[in-house]
Amino acid sequence: MKITFKASRLRYTRPRDLAIRFVFGALISVIAGLVGHQWGTLAGGVWLGFPAILGATLTLIEEEEHKRGPAAKDAMGAVFGACGLIAFAACVWMFAPDLPTWLLLVVALAVWAAVAVLLYVVSEASRSRLRSRGSRPRGGRPEPGGSRP
Numbered sequence: 001m002k003i004t005f006k007a008s009r010l011r012y013t014r015p016r017d018l019a020i021r022f023v024f025g026a027l028i029s030v031i032a033g034l035v036g037h038q039w040g041t042l043a044g045g046v047w048l049g050f051p052a053i054l055g056a057t058l059t060l061i062e063e064e065e066h067k068r069g070p071a072a073k074d075a076m077g078a079v080f081g082a083c084g085l086i087a088f089a090a091c092v093w094m095f096a097p098d099l100p101t102w103l104l105l106v107v108a109l110a111v112w113a114a115v116a117v118l119l120y121v122v123s124e125a126s127r128s129r130l131r132s133r134g135s136r137p138r139g140g141r142p143e144p145g146g147s148r149p
Contacts, residue, residue: 028047031047032044076123080116080119080123084112087111088108091104091108095108
């Protein structure tokens with residue numbers, strides 16, 4: 001499966017879907033602000049790291065596709081992106097005292113992209129390897145006419 005972008009598909013996005021994503025994202029931002037105000041910026045920042053539109057997006061995908069496959073793929077993409085976000089944060093935390101801001105952001109962005117892409121490539125390679133093996137059970141084939149203990 002290749003990652004693709006088709007601008008022509010944007011015309012099929014319903015305004016209702018965009019509104020739900022916007023409202024969900026805004027709600028998470030408000031929660032982050034309230035948490036940050038009450039318990040400090042560190043706690044609020046954790047909420048900002050939450051992929052604000054993920055829940056709404058997955059719900060809309062599952063609702064529209066009537067199956068979990070496409071939603072599961074989007075969820076995996078969100079996991080890869082979140083891992084990249086963690087790498088971004090770690091990079092900023094480690095190098096902030098030593099690098100100019102513009103360079104720090106460029107480096108952290110490159111690290112985020114590299115981690116997310118690497119996780120995607122590893123995931124696809126392992127899925128491909130599993131598909132090529134088939135779906136036989138680990139214990140081997142059962143004997144004809146026999147039952148497995």
